[in-house]
Amino acid sequence: MSNMVTHSATLQPVLDKIDATLDDSIARLQTLLNIPSISTNPDYKDDVRRCAEHVTADLLSIGLKASTHDTIGHPMVVATDDSAGPDAPRVLYYGHYDVQPVEPLDEWNTPPFDATIVEGKNGKRIVARGAADDKGQLMTFIEAIRAWKQVHGSLPVRVVILLEGEEESGSESLVPFLTEHKKDLIADTCIVCDTGMWDESTPAITSRLRGLVYIEATLHGPSHDLHSGGYGGAVVNPANALTKILAQLHDEDGRVQIDGFYDDVVEVSAEQVAQWNSLGDADALTLESSGAKATFGEKGYSTLERLWSRPTCDINGLRAGYIGQGAKTVIGATATSKISCRLVANQQPEQIKNALFAFLEERTPNGCHWDLKNFGVAPAIAVPTESPWLSAASDALTNIFPNPAVLIGTGGSIPVVGEFQEILGVDTVMVGFSLDDDLIHAPNEKFELSCFHRGILSHAAILEAYASIHV
Amino acid sequence: MSNMVTHSATLQPVLDKIDATLDDSIARLQTLLNIPSISTNPDYKDDVRRCAEHVTADLLSIGLKASTHDTIGHPMVVATDDSAGPDAPRVLYYGHYDVQPVEPLDEWNTPPFDATIVEGKNGKRIVARGAADDKGQLMTFIEAIRAWKQVHGSLPVRVVILLEGEEESGSESLVPFLTEHKKDLIADTCIVCDTGMWDESTPAITSRLRGLVYIEATLHGPSHDLHSGGYGGAVVNPANALTKILAQLHDEDGRVQIDGFYDDVVEVSAEQVAQWNSLGDADALTLESSGAKATFGEKGYSTLERLWSRPTCDINGLRAGYIGQGAKTVIGATATSKISCRLVANQQPEQIKNALFAFLEERTPNGCHWDLKNFGVAPAIAVPTESPWLSAASDALTNIFPNPAVLIGTGGSIPVVGEFQEILGVDTVMVGFSLDDDLIHAPNEKFELSCFHRGILSHAAILEAYASIHV
Numbered sequence: 001m002s003n004m005v006t007h008s009a010t011l012q013p014v015l016d017k018i019d020a021t022l023d024d025s026i027a028r029l030q031t032l033l034n035i036p037s038i039s040t041n042p043d044y045k046d047d048v049r050r051c052a053e054h055v056t057a058d059l060l061s062i063g064l065k066a067s068t069h070d071t072i073g074h075p076m077v078v079a080t081d082d083s084a085g086p087d088a089p090r091v092l093y094y095g096h097y098d099v100q101p102v103e104p105l106d107e108w109n110t111p112p113f114d115a116t117i118v119e120g121k122n123g124k125r126i127v128a129r130g131a132a133d134d135k136g137q138l139m140t141f142i143e144a145i146r147a148w149k150q151v152h153g154s155l156p157v158r159v160v161i162l163l164e165g166e167e168e169s170g171s172e173s174l175v176p177f178l179t180e181h182k183k184d185l186i187a188d189t190c191i192v193c194d195t196g197m198w199d200e201s202t203p204a205i206t207s208r209l210r211g212l213v214y215i216e217a218t219l220h221g222p223s224h225d226l227h228s229g230g231y232g233g234a235v236v237n238p239a240n241a242l243t244k245i246l247a248q249l250h251d252e253d254g255r256v257q258i259d260g261f262y263d264d265v266v267e268v269s270a271e272q273v274a275q276w277n278s279l280g281d282a283d284a285l286t287l288e289s290s291g292a293k294a295t296f297g298e299k300g301y302s303t304l305e306r307l308w309s310r311p312t313c314d315i316n317g318l319r320a321g322y323i324g325q326g327a328k329t330v331i332g333a334t335a336t337s338k339i340s341c342r343l344v345a346n347q348q349p350e351q352i353k354n355a356l357f358a359f360l361e362e363r364t365p366n367g368c369h370w371d372l373k374n375f376g377v378a379p380a381i382a383v384p385t386e387s388p389w390l391s392a393a394s395d396a397l398t399n400i401f402p403n404p405a406v407l408i409g410t411g412g413s414i415p416v417v418g419e420f421q422e423i424l425g426v427d428t429v430m431v432g433f434s435l436d437d438d439l440i441h442a443p444n445e446k447f448e449l450s451c452f453h454r455g456i457l458s459h460a461a462i463l464e465a466y467a468s469i470h471v
Numbered sequence: 472m473s474n475m476v477t478h479s480a481t482l483q484p485v486l487d488k489i490d491a492t493l494d495d496s497i498a499r500l501q502t503l504l505n506i507p508s509i510s511t512n513p514d515y516k517d518d519v520r521r522c523a524e525h526v527t528a529d530l531l532s533i534g535l536k537a538s539t540h541d542t543i544g545h546p547m548v549v550a551t552d553d554s555a556g557p558d559a560p561r562v563l564y565y566g567h568y569d570v571q572p573v574e575p576l577d578e579w580n581t582p583p584f585d586a587t588i589v590e591g592k593n594g595k596r597i598v599a600r601g602a603a604d605d606k607g608q609l610m611t612f613i614e615a616i617r618a619w620k621q622v623h624g625s626l627p628v629r630v631v632i633l634l635e636g637e638e639e640s641g642s643e644s645l646v647p648f649l650t651e652h653k654k655d656l657i658a659d660t661c662i663v664c665d666t667g668m669w670d671e672s673t674p675a676i677t678s679r680l681r682g683l684v685y686i687e688a689t690l691h692g693p694s695h696d697l698h699s700g701g702y703g704g705a706v707v708n709p710a711n712a713l714t715k716i717l718a719q720l721h722d723e724d725g726r727v728q729i730d731g732f733y734d735d736v737v738e739v740s741a742e743q744v745a746q747w748n749s750l751g752d753a754d755a756l757t758l759e760s761s762g763a764k765a766t767f768g769e770k771g772y773s774t775l776e777r778l779w780s781r782p783t784c785d786i787n788g789l790r791a792g793y794i795g796q797g798a799k800t801v802i803g804a805t806a807t808s809k810i811s812c813r814l815v816a817n818q819q820p821e822q823i824k825n826a827l828f829a830f831l832e833e834r835t836p837n838g839c840h841w842d843l844k845n846f847g848v849a850p851a852i853a854v855p856t857e858s859p860w861l862s863a864a865s866d867a868l869t870n871i872f873p874n875p876a877v878l879i880g881t882g883g884s885i886p887v888v889g890e891f892q893e894i895l896g897v898d899t900v901m902v903g904f905s906l907d908d909d910l911i912h913a914p915n916e917k918f919e920l921s922c923f924h925r926g927i928l929s930h931a932a933i934l935e936a937y938a939s940i941h942v
Binding site: 040041042100101103104107133168169170210214216221222223224225226227228229230231232233234235236237239240242243244246247248249250286287290291292293294295296297298303306307310312314315316317318319320321322323324325326327328329331333336338342365366367368375376410411412413436439440441442443444 | 511513571572578604639640641681687694695696697698699700701703706707710718720757764765766769778781783786790791792793794796797798799800801804806807839846882883907910911912913914
């Protein structure tokens with residue numbers, strides 16, 4: 001499947017091995033996907049641990065040193081390989097083996113934890129929760145390392161793999177773990193695989209990530225649910241009040257009304273905007289992959305600018321009153337919203353979180369009170385785009401895919417990139433193979449087998465390219 | 472327990488029988504309450520039928536002719552007794568044996584379908600879903616009829632009992648059933664038991680009911696749930712949009728902004744308002760029974776005026792995005808609200824429902840669409856207050872309770888009262904024994920045993936009082 005470029009005598013047999021054993025790689029991915037490692041729901045705690053232990057066993061079977069580490073939350077998996085010798089560059093690979101919840105379950109065409117191969121417009125794809133986010137992605141570098149070890153016995157670079165089990169649930173153990181294990185994790189460069197391509201033929205390196213504030217806000221009114229006939233019009237209905245408050249989060253131009261929200265936002269350069277807008281028809285891609293009928297957002301910015309360089313505020317969950325089938329004439333005692341802000345470079349997450357809390361508190365209806373929970377904050381990231389690692393990775397990708405690699409941003413957040421920079425002092429190259437229509441966080445999440453395959457080939461090419469960088 | 476009034480030689484032994492067999496009456500109520508007859512949820516269809524058959528068997532055991540009638544929805548129970556002879560007045564009793572859903576289940580102190588006697592501030596109470604709404608209430612007249620039959624062999628009036636199983640789910644079978652069985656149901660007067668007292672010592676007859684419009688509105692945006700990082704700021708978030716739309720339902724003075732909403736509302740007379748406001752401290756009662764810290768509602772009206780004579784609009788349910796534990800960075804494909812309006816005399820329910828639909832449609836965000844469902848409408852009711860039936864019932868209540876009966880309104884809706892007037896041509900006297908703090912439609916619904924007991928005594932007294940009315 002690798003393209004017409006001539007590869008080195010070292011790399012070519014690894015690529016051939018990957019091509020020849022692709023079915024085995026897919027089978028291993030299926031086994032991994034079938035473990036329901038939902039980290040945000042305590043009911044799945046044992047499954048998350050089982051998943052960590054499964055991956056650890058797999059890494060041991062490749063010939064890496066690997067172990068499952070207990071944390072205050074879900075376990076960390078760490079694996080190392082020093083077969084390249086002490087002078088070789090050391091590369092830290094990061095992925096996460098935990099997954100998002102699967103609700104609404106009835107919208108899945110196949111069970112979320114029974115990974116299924118189906119035909120799609122780009123050939124075969126694998127459908128399961130975690131297919132693209134992030135089990136399918138982390139398996140691209142694990143399978144590349146496996147193939148390289150099988151062909152050559154040793155790796156061309158020193159490797160340390162860190163796999164987290166709390167990426168989807170706030171990563172509470174990450175900073176303590178990085179701090180405690182700094183000596184073992186330190187590396188010359190880092191690869192984070194939790195990102196996407198521009199399209200199925202065009203690989204990408206991601207240089208901008210948005211940050212995140214995520215809170216839950218419950219408005220409490222009466223002490224218990226009330227009959228809407230007996231009390232409607234007499235006391236506050238928290239559901240009515242909540243909608244009135246949340247409606248004020250944006251003005252008519254889609255600008256967020258939280259106090260000081262835009263104070264630290266840096267406008268990106270016209271050149272940067274022009275480069276992004278030259279990538280292709282982002283509106284068409286967005287509409288196609290989202291199934292939305294129209295784009296929407298802050299006035300005065302293109303879709304890629306809004307996604308990659310503008311902060312947002314979104315309601316991620318609403319719950320109040322009766323939500324079952326049919327009618328119930330109830331005034332719910334409480335109304336709950338989950339709210340997140342995506343942040344851009346320079347915004348201070350703690351400050352935005354506090355301003356959001358204040359926005360809600362200032363609007364508390366008479367006689368009501370809030371229960372406000374913080375589910376975690378992360379700053380936005382911009383990584384250096386002029387590094388030998390990024391150039392080498394970009395060349396490696398270009399040698400595997402039909403189109404050359406491009407530099408993009410992403411609207412999502414990968415807090416670990418900031419933690420690596422801060423705690424380990426290492427810059428990250430973000431290389432991933434998911435597509436916009438992979439339905440991550442949604443029912444019927446999938447990963448294209450062509451992306452999986454080329455992702456493995458790419459990581460083999462990156463291993464070779466990194467080996468020649470002098471550190 | 473009956474008070475110091477001297478009762479007739481006909482009534483007194485019935486009252487004595489009721490006092491002596493109260494424990495049996497309570498046991499029968501418990502058996503009835505333990506059947507989970509939730510009509511709005513199709514999962515309980517068989518339980519609803521089982522409940523109908525249980526009540527039918529009980530009515531047969533008293534010596535009434537009784538049967539369970541199939542409908543397009545849940546069954547109707549009809550029972551008759553003609554032992555009073557052809558010249559006696561015929562009284563139609565209405566109640567409903569179905570109950571509200573029980574969510575949130577974890578807020579119940581005892582299982583909702585394991586009726587439990589506990590101590591409360593007014594003595595013993597029975598806690599279960601349906602305790603006050605409406606199983607405990609319909610058992611007041613059934614137990615009175617049982618005692619009368621046991622003591623005297625025959626009843627002093629002709630009786631027809633109609634028990635519905637769809638009151639909490641839109642009553643779709645009611646009108647067809649009344650129309651088809653008009654001949655069998657026709658009566659000189661009707662008693663509906665689904666109402667309350669002013670307080671635990673003061674019985675009440677309800678003369679004003681609010682009407683109801685209940686809809687479900689789901690706003691559809693993207694075709695599937697989206698990652699809030701990958702799409703936040705690029706396409707419409709239906710949860711954001713829904714709150715922005717619902718926030719416009721009321722202005723800053725609490726007035727409903729649906730087009731033409733107040734056009735047909737008739738202001739009540741100053742005398743009427745004065746009578747209501749003389750009943751007692753409604754604000755204190757409302758705050759105590761709701762557990763709210765402040766009253767709230769349309770500016771310029773007292774709490775009783777707002778409840779009994781002003782229309783409202785309330786959000787009864789909100790659901791969007793992720794509502795489980797923890798965080799999920801999702802933009803939900805849809806956002807759903809259940810919305811009801813309480814109507815007052817003269818408002819046209821169909822017109823209000825259409826205006827509410829139009830209110831939503833006019834605000835549809837670009838690229839989105841609504842799924843709008845109508846869960847049923849009912850007009851407000853004002854019954855004649857100058858009738859011999861109402862006077863006789865009022866006197867009977869006054870002879871049983873410590874305080875005289877008062878005339879009140881209610882914020883709730885009892886559509887059947889309108890149907891009886893329209894289809895059977897019969898006016899209703901609304902006599903019920905629930906209290907504001909009975910937590911109907913909420914967790915830990917209860918019925919005071921003193922209310923249950925005096926309710927049974929009252930219905931015996933009403934049977935005698937009605938027997939002397941010339942028809």
